[in-house]
Amino acid sequence: MKxxxxxxxxxxxxxxxxxxxxxxxxxxxxxxxxRKLSSNCGICAKFKYDKNIENLINDDIEKIYECKSSREYSLVYENEDF
Incomplete structure (x- = not known):
């Protein structure tokens, strides 16, 4: 599970x-x-999911990163509408 x-x-x-x-x-x-990531509100959600991440996306989400290690992140979604 990612x-x-x-x-x-x-x-x-x-x-x-x-x-x-x-x-x-x-x-x-x-x-x-x-700190390595930036956000408008300062709070993030860390979660585990093993299906298509597109199923979770809503208008409130700015970005989603996959955690590669404790300090390495890979951008997998960015809201382009804002």
Whole structure:
């Protein structure tokens, strides 16, 4: 199962995503955004998922990174509409 970090435009977007994950039995943890990554709101969601990441994308998500190691991240999604 792959591990990801989702960045959000707002705190409420991060909270809504966390609630969605909990309702769908996905492991998710809200935490400060790693310094290596930037975010508008400062809170990110770290989660594990083994299906197509496109299934989780909503308008609140700014970017999604796949965690390659504890300090290495690979951008897998960026919201181009903003």
């Amino acid at each position: 591990e990801y970090i989702a960045l959000f435009y707002t705190h409420s977007g991060a909270i809504k995503f966390n609630r969605f994950c909990n309702q769908n039995h996905l492991e998710c943890e809200l935490m400060p955004v790693p």
